[in-house]
Amino acid sequence: MVDTTVERDAALFAPIAQTGWGFYLTVAVLGLAILWGATAYWTQFNEGLGVTGLQQPVSWGFYVTNFVFFIGISHAGTLISAILRLSKAEWRRPITRMAEVITVMVLFIGAGQILVDLGRPDRMLNVIRYGRYQSPLLWDATSISAYLTASTFYLYLPLIPDLAILRDRLGKRRFLYAVLAMGWTGTERQQKILNRAIATMAVLVIPIAVSVHTVVSFVFSMTIQPAWHSSIFGPYFVAGAIFSGIAALIVAMAIIRRIYHFAAYLKPIHFRYLGHLLLVMTLLWFYLTFAEYLTGFYGNEPEEMKVFWSKFTGPFWPTFWAMLVLNFVVPMTCLVRLGHHTIGKTVAASVSVVIGMWLERFNIIVPT
Amino acid sequence: MRVTRRGFIQAVGASAGAAALVSGHLAKADVSVSGLERWATPEETLVPSICQQCPGGCGFIARTLDGELAGIAGNPLHPINRGALCPKAYGALQLLYDPNRLRGPLARDGARGRLRPIGWDEALRLVTARLSELRSKGLAHTVAILGGQYRGYRDTVWQRFAEAYGTPNYIRVRCLAPEQPALAHQLMQGVTSPLSYDLAQAHCILSFGVGLLESWLGPVHASRAFAGLRAGAERQRGRLIHVDPRRSHTAIKADRWVPIIPGTDGLLALGIANALIREGLYDREFVEQHTHGFEDWVDASGQRHEGFKDLVLSEYGLLTVSNATGVPVKTILEIARDLATLKPAVVVGERGPAYGRDDLHTRMAIHSLNALLGNIGGAGGILVQAALPLSPLPPVRQDETAKRGLSHPRIDGAGRGRYRLVASAPQVLPERILGGDPYPINALFLFATNPLANHPAKEAFARAFERIPFIVSFSPFLDESSARADVILPDSTYLERWQDDQVAHLAGFSCFSLAGPATLPRHDTRDTVDVVLQLAKSVGGSVAHSLPWESFDKLLHAGAHGLWESGRGYVISTPAEESLRRVLERQGYWVPEFKSYDEFWKALVKRGAWWDPTGLPVGRKALLRTASGKFEFHSTALEQIVSEAVKREGTDAPLVQALGGRDRGDRLYLPLVPIPAREERGEFPLRLITYRLMTRPIGGGRNQPWLLEQPAVLVRAAWERWVEVHRETATKLGIAEGDAVWVESMKGRIRLRVRLVAGGSPEVVNIPLFGGEGPSQNDLIANETDAFRGFGLLNTTRVKVSKA
Amino acid sequence: MALWGMVIDLDRCTGCQACVMACKAENNVPAVGAKEAARGRTISWMHVLVEESEERTRFLPRPCLQCDDPPCTKVCPVYATYRNPEGIVAQIYARCIGCRFCMAACPYNAKYFNWLRYQKAAPGQNPDVSVRPKGVVEKCTFCHHRLQKARDRARAEQRELAPGDYVPACAETCPTRAIAFGDLSDSGSEVAKLAKSPRAFRLGEALGTKPKVIYLSETEAQGRG
């Protein structure tokens, strides 16, 4: 019985069993990329943030944009899969894990951005030594680390059975898998506990995820800068997060489907469902954006309007309008009728949204 | 004695941050004394000094710790600035520590431009040898001394050196000589000491292009007067009217800004005169009793002469003036009414650079308004200053060689022919040197001036330099001119040397500032005065005898003795004490503060200045020193000069030509300017104005980062010279903020970044004098001579602007 | 407890920048150099803004407004900027982690960041003020060190701190005396009186930051010829 499934899913283990030159090449390339980044950061660390293009009065730039963006993506995973799990959407199974992995990885990147953006990373510990809880920045630090731990568990728990399988089937790294599998044998009792654990985590992780992004938005809305000081920033950011999250997920799915030939597992239907989800988010996002700028426009505060026009017609018009097209026009056209070329269309839409959302974060942060 | 110490300590207290006097709490300043002495740690010293970044002569206090400068603050006791300073003052810190300063003497090493370090002894030997050689050959007169911006005993020393050595060629390069009376004042009032404008008491100030709040004779002093006109001041709000083609800070702060076509100020003045007379707004009483040449008149020989009044009424109608100046008739009328109603009103027309081709008559025309307003000799009007009672120095002794040398005419021809009226004519120097006319120049001394960069005739100067076999520079920096020198004997900067400043041109008082070195020289430099004394000694004979002091402070000590003897004035101290003394003085007591000159000197050095707050009795006698004893619209002095010129030189052609090439009728002696024909624009449609930024120090300010980084607030600029173009003009030319453009004149073209400005005439572009990077505006300035300052006309150049 | 404040008379201010340079000299604020200045990184604790409008142009010197309800301190994660009991908003350079959150929060752009190591200890600096390292935020401190000095002096003379003992460098140097400084809580003080003037206004009143730097507007619109 067990064997049959195992046989059937051999394809899944293949990449882990024998790693081809392709794998090592990718690792090498990525390794170099990382090295390059490290050296770049080293110069910044020595000379000071000045080596970046940042300046007065726009003292927050790409780093912070990336931060918000990646944290957003991170919602792909855990949040989505959690929702789907709870809503017992069966088709989700092949997707969730991927989603959860994305979350964990991306969270690290996101958090990293903030550290890189500090003028004095060497004094990072001051945040603990002199921590001051009135500062939204600390709320960030807390909720993000909470989210990180939560989603790591959430990724890990469902992994246990599979790790066990690997332990049993694979010759390689048996010890490692043994430890991680924590003596999983798949008894009734174990199953029960595990499922309960997963269920509770699923419930836990949702509020945390939401909190993370609300707090991130506070970083801006708590200031009294024009076009930041706004009450819908919370929901706006969360929606945006899920929006970009789903998009990212779809892209990832597509890629993995390609290289590992998982067509059998990731079927068009998955893409269609997620596509619909994306479509819904598109509409929601547009609605919120509209509301955000409309209130700004009618509030008609001179300062607000300066920013407003700088985005609509001023120096920032390219990014602003590009954002609108990529986040709304493109996905709409792609997603309304998902007859055939489902995958192609959804992926196209997703790519465009991913880029679009990055621009959105940029538009919020830089022009003010 | 206590009084002295307290006075000083208060200065210190205030300067060190507890600015007791600033907010006018005098009582407590006394209290702070004891504590301060305890507080002041031994290594901290506070030395009064004098700012030399402009002619203002403000007093400040240098704070040093173990000899290193640690900050400066205005001297709260100093009557010129009362504790305030302007942005330039703080450049002193960076001037002193400027890494580009010369470390010691340099000598030419082969070709011109190549220099090698040498010791002082060798350097001085080189110069002495050359001086003695020329002297023994009877060529003393072929030594020329070119001096820049400085006053007081530094001038005296060079003067004496020239006279004793035997050269008539001590030539000053400058537009303003605050220690001398303006020519217009000499000719119309016959005064021999400078007049002053009582800005602080005036209720209405009309300025013809005088950079009151940015440049001129000291923006701090002028700004304090300006503040007096403003809301919140004790008196009712006064009025400032500023005539300026450029929208300067002064223009912006003025209650009325009058943009004008550059060079037409004389006409505007006559237009205002016309309005004052036509509407009967002028001071009849004063004009009838104290002026000459207002009405038509008949001289002793029974000859009829035209008067000012009729000519103004008949020829300078408001429409004519309005057309020529670009100032609306309505505005001219309103100015006249302001002047007549807001009394006392004073008119200032003594800007540095020339107004244009008819400079002298323009200045006379402007000054005649003061007569029409009858404000001469009255508070809030025109006052005369007391000459400082400094000890007369022993007469210069001249041997035969010196006498022979001085018998030669000046090489710049100043005092003769068309330069009959000027003391110096640096403008013509180059061509005279190049032509060896009337004789070649064998040695040139450059002191505090950089003609190769700043003079409109810089190219000609550069060529002339190649003709001079021996050039000595005293500059602390390797500027364009010094780079071509054969020997450089670097001067110490003003914080490192003894200084004095003689301010006799500010209303209400005369003042003598004195300062010892605030710190030791940072490099192997020497105070040029000491060097000159040294050179005199080595040349020996009568030269040595005429400059007997072994160092500058000895000379200052000798000169200041007169102040102590004069039986008037005070070493500056707290306003409290001063007002007390003034009360006593009004009752006829003058209480000597010091028992001995030694005490006096010590106090003077410690507090930084002596002044006579009572000034002169503001009487008209002292102000009307003309032959007629009246204010002369028709200047008999000028008439006399012209006829003398005829006697001496057989012709008046050059002088008359210089005076605007007019017939020798009465008009030549009246403050009248011809109405210019509208000049057609040709291929250079724009007028170029070069002006002084508040942040630009004299001395160039080449390497004072604070000032270079934030040179202006009206335009976005840093570190780099720029050109200001009117928005309209820019749009016409398709030029945007920050674009690089070519500014081109007949003479040449330079590449600058554009800063857009609004207001003023679209036909005017401005380039600031600026110490930072960027090509020199003097590559554009046409080399037209202003016959009365012997200087280039600086606002007549026409240019065009094109995208680069 | 004193409440230090400043009143700046815009009718008097000529935009001369004496205050700007005095501040640089007093507080060891470096020039950042041509390249950095071009990137808009010039540090100017006191900055003279120009307000242009149809009827008039005016100069508006802007130090840190020392808001009594400062948005900048609220967001600092490490207490590196805070409002002290006398209302002065202080910076702790040694603690600042350079997140620049406070800069984002200051509606008056009164804060400046040391993008690079601009300052090296050099002769000519004021030993009473510490030199800032790279990566921290700095701003006008109301010349707080002068208050400490004035206190020490007063103590040494066994007396209370008197008005005029403590005057910031900018106020001390202003040629038109446009800057008045003193204790707003002392109703008799010059600043307290001026603050009540009908000409008095605050920057961004609506933001509720309660600046302790108060401006006096000009009375007459400037005439034009």
Ligand SMILES: Nc1nc2c(c(=O)[nH]1)N[C@H]1C(S)=C(S)[C@@H](COP(=O)(O)OP(=O)(O)OC[C@H]3O[C@@H](n4cnc5c(=O)[nH]c(N)nc54)[C@H](O)[C@@H]3O)O[C@H]1N2
């Ligand atoms: N900050 C500073 N102050 C200085 C100096 C300095 O270098 N820097 N230099 C000193 C020296 S050497 C001198 S000579 C004086 C010069 O003192 P000023 O003459 O006061 O100074 P400028 O800036 O040359 O000119 C003042 C104003 O005249 C305007 N102007 C130009 N042409 C005309 C015109 O035809 N008519 C009218 N009405 N206005 C015109 C200019 O736009 C400018 O705003 O300044 C002295 N003070």
Ligand SMILES: Nc1nc2c(c(=O)[nH]1)N[C@H]1C(S)=C(S)[C@@H](COP(=O)(O)OP(=O)(O)OC[C@H]3O[C@@H](n4cnc5c(=O)[nH]c(N)nc54)[C@H](O)[C@@H]3O)O[C@H]1N2
């Ligand atoms: N286009 C244009 N050109 C002008 C003017 C203008 O308005 N427009 N103004 C003209 C006027 S009015 C004048 S007065 C001249 C001024 O021009 P200059 O006579 O050249 O005087 P500065 O530029 O003040 O300083 C000249 C030199 O003095 C030297 N120096 C600085 N400090 C010291 C010191 O402590 N000791 C000594 N020995 N030397 C020192 C420096 O090397 C500097 O290069 O410029 C004239 N040129």
Ligand code: SF4
């Ligand atoms: S006005 Fe002139 S003398 Fe006075 S501080 Fe400014 S630069 Fe120095």
Ligand code: SF4
């Ligand atoms: S010093 Fe005074 S007048 Fe000059 S800019 Fe500052 S506040 Fe204005």
Ligand code: SF4
């Ligand atoms: S930059 Fe420094 S002072 Fe500002 S918020 Fe961050 S840590 Fe606090």
Ligand code: SF4
């Ligand atoms: S002005 Fe800006 S920096 Fe100063 S206290 Fe207010 S918010 Fe903070």
Ligand code: SF4
């Ligand atoms: S108060 Fe002190 S720190 Fe603040 S601007 Fe004035 S001088 Fe600079």
Ligand SMILES: [Mo]
């Ligand atoms: Mo001059």
